[in-house]
Amino acid sequence: MTRFFLAMLLCCTSCVAAFGADMTVQIRSPEGAQVQNAVVSLKPLSPNLVMPAVTTEATMAQQNTLFRPFVLAVSVGTEVSFPNLDEFRHQVYSFSKPKRFELRLYGKDTTNKVLFDKPGVVALGCNIHDNMLAFIYVSEHPVVGKTDDSGDVVFKDLPAGAYEVHVWHPDEQRGGEDMKTVTLQAEASDTVALSVNLRSISRQQQPPADEGY
Numbered sequence: 198m199t200r201f202f203l204a205m206l207l208c209c210t211s212c213v214a215a216f217g218a219d220m221t222v223q224i225r226s227p228e229g230a231q232v233q234n235a236v237v238s239l240k241p242l243s244p245n246l247v248m249p250a251v252t253t254e255a256t257m258a259q260q261n262t263l264f265r266p267f268v269l270a271v272s273v274g275t276e277v278s279f280p281n282l283d284e285f286r287h288q289v290y291s292f293s294k295p296k297r298f299e300l301r302l303y304g305k306d307t308t309n310k311v312l313f314d315k316p317g318v319v320a321l322g323c324n325i326h327d328n329m330l331a332f333i334y335v336s337e338h339p340v341v342g343k344t345d346d347s348g349d350v351v352f353k354d355l356p357a358g359a360y361e362v363h364v365w366h367p368d369e370q371r372g373g374e375d376m377k378t379v380t381l382q383a384e385a386s387d388t389v390a391l392s393v394n395l396r397s398i399s400r401q402q403q404p405p406a407d408e409g410y
């Protein structure tokens with residue numbers, strides 16, 4: 198009997214997933230250029246939407262005296278690992294309000310973990326290497342992703358309903374169109390285009406000053 202119920206449950210779960218709708222969000226500059234590293238998060242507006250499970254683990258590596266990735270998008274409650282893949286030591290810190298922390302000097306193959314439990318933007322640095330810079334965007338919304346090199350991000354198998362689409366970018370400035378409301382139909386695909394205004398000089402990680410230190 199129990200096994201029968203389990204089989205039913207599994208069947209229904211996969212059926213529900215098959216009816217999901219896909220949303221592609223395209224982030225462009227006002228001139229139409231593709232914007233990579235934009236964080237897009239979705240706030241469900243329709244009541245009783247059963248959202249996909251939130252991912253609660255993510256990784257921000259230190260490799261070749263750089264953070265990888267440059268922008269990491271997570272939901273509140275995510276535990277982020279900070280593995281050191283270099284042969285030398287790093288000391289990662291943040292002064293940002295949603296998460297102030299410091300990982301004391303640690304060596305190769307050491308993995309530290311930090312829980313991000315408040316929404317907001319967390320800028321990262323390393324006390325040893327001034328060139329290192331990265332951002333963790335902690336979203337209060339259950340669905341979050343980041344645009345790829347072509348400025349797009351795809352969310353698959355969302356329940357049909359209304360969503361608010363939010364955008365954040367490390368170089369954004371006022372004047373862009375950083376929010377939109379979209380209604381997804383079941384079994385349909387939708388494409389949403391949003392434009393963000395970026396500063397002319399982009400923040401990025403500079404190449405490391407020297408090998409090793």
Ligand SMILES: [Cu+2]
Binds near residue numbers: 324
């Ligand atoms: Cu470092």
